[in-house]
Each structure stands twice: as structure tokens, then as C-alpha cells.
Amino acid sequence: GNSVTQMEGPVTLSEEAFLTINCTYTATGYPSLFWYVQYPGEGLQLLLKATKADDKGSNKGFEATYRKETTSFHLEKGSVQVSDSAVYFCALSASGGNYIPTFGRGTSLIVHP
Amino acid sequence: EPEVTQTPSHQVTQMGQEVILRCVPISNHLYFYWYRQILGQKVEFLVSFYNNEISEKSEIFDDQFSVERPDGSNFTLKIRSTKLEDSAMYFCASSEFGEAGANVLTFGAGSRLTVL
Numbered sequence A: 001g002n003s004v005t006q007m008e009g010p011v012t013l014s015e016e017a018f019l020t021i022n023c024t025y026t027a028t029g030y031p032s033l034f035w036y037v038q039y040p041g042e043g044l045q046l047l048l049k050a051t052k053a054d055d056k057g058s059n060k061g062f063e064a065t066y067r068k069e070t071t072s073f074h075l076e077k078g079s080v081q082v083s084d085s086a087v088y089f090c091a092l093s094a095s096g097g098n099y100i101p102t103f104g105r106g107t108s109l110i111v112h113p
Numbered sequence B: 001e002p003e004v005t006q007t008p009s010h011q012v013t014q015m016g017q018e019v020i021l022r023c024v025p026i027s028n029h030l031y032f033y034w035y036r037q038i039l040g041q042k043v044e045f046l047v048s049f050y051n052n053e054i055s056e057k058s059e060i061f062d063d064q065f066s067v068e069r070p071d072g073s074n075f076t077l078k079i080r081s082t083k084l085e086d087s088a089m090y091f092c093a094s095s096e097f098g099e100a101g102a103n104v105l106t107f108g109a110g111s112r113l114t115v116l
Helices: none
Strands: A003-006 A011-014 A019-021 A023-026 A032-038 A045-050 A056-059 A062-065 A075-077 A086-093 A107-112 B005-007 B010-013 B019-024 B031-037 B043-050 B053-057 B065-068 B075-079 B088-095 B111-115
Touching: A003 A086, A011 A019, A019 A107, A023 A032, A023 A086, A032 A056, A032 A062, A045 A062, B005 B088, B010 B019, B019 B031, B019 B088, B019 B111, B043 B065, B043 B075, B075 B088
Parallel strands: A011 A107, B010 B111
Antiparallel strands: A003 A023, A019 A075, A032 A045, A032 A086, A045 A056, A056 A062, A062 A075, A086 A107, B005 B019, B019 B075, B031 B043, B031 B088, B043 B053, B065 B075, B088 B111
């Protein structure tokens, strides 16, 4: 079956630090990969996506590259801000799961000024 | 920006009681979903709904659960007789396309259910 594993949180950083949140996956077929973000009191919202190997998704300074050889989709940002404090979810959808997205447990990011 | 609306935001109930969680999906979306997240655990898929019927459901979605689209806008999740282990955050989501690879969901803010 499909599954997503992401690093445990919380991740605590100072403003302007470099961020990496690791995500690896197992999937039947060729998955599309996603990062969603959940700000306090809000629903999950799409941050970025990539639909095929070597694609790079990017948005709001965040990037993730679809690595088929390592089955990974790590989220990175060069310089985090306090406003990036949120919970980040890695997810995939694939034909093997009828395209119903499978999510990880989420990684909480706390950025201090 | 269109959004998915969920009510209530928090519900506390006694074990054995029935609970109905309500959602208003985005109006032009055709696919609707319920997920849940028990504290500290993964966001788990419960059920998807398309064309007025369940299209997929997980092992979690047993006979205690049901979904309904009673009118043109609401999408509800009913838990018939709640158990302690049903305590979780329940997320409703909708999408425009159910297939084609990049199935992007729009989520509501969630309904936190606490069963005592």
C-alpha cells in the first residue's frame, strides 16, 4: 500500500535559519507528491506539489524535489521566518490508492525571532 | 478565495452518543472526503464521496460511521455510538478532480471531537 514517513517534530529554529523536513514514501504506481501546511486554527492547505520524477515544486520560498531513486520529497527553505511556524504534512496520491491522498503525521515547525 | 467550512469547531460528547459533523465543500467541487487525525498520529483517510455515493472507504470507516449529502451544499459525517477512541480532529476536504494524478484537496479547519 501507499505510505508516507516524515521526520518527527517539533523542529525548532531561529529566524533566518535553513530548514529541512525529511519525507520518504512508498507507493504503488507513479505517485504525485505534495506538501501541505496547516497554520494555527486553519485547515491544511497545499504548499507545493510535484507530479513526476526530478520535478521541483516551489512556493513562498519553500522547495521540494521529487527523487524517485531515493523515494524522497524533502522540504527545504533557505531562510525561515516566524510566520512559517506551522505544521507541515507530506502527502502522495497514486493510482494504486485510487488517487486518494495519503498523508504523513505532520511535522511541527517553531521559528523563534 | 473559496473555502471549506466545518461545524462545530469543537464538540464534547459522552461515550455512546451520536455525533454529526457538518461540512460545506467548495461549490464546484465534485469529490468530498473525511479524514481524521488522532493526536500525535497520522492524518488518516476515512471515506470519499462522489456522485451521491461512497466511492472509497478505509478500514476505519465501519458500520458506526455514515456520510450523507442531505442537500446541495452540506456533507455530513455521522458517528452512531461514539467510543473513546473516536476522539480526534476530523477534517473535511473537497477536490475538483478525483483522478489524473495530482489530486489537490482543499481542507476545512477541522472539527475536534472529544469523547468522555
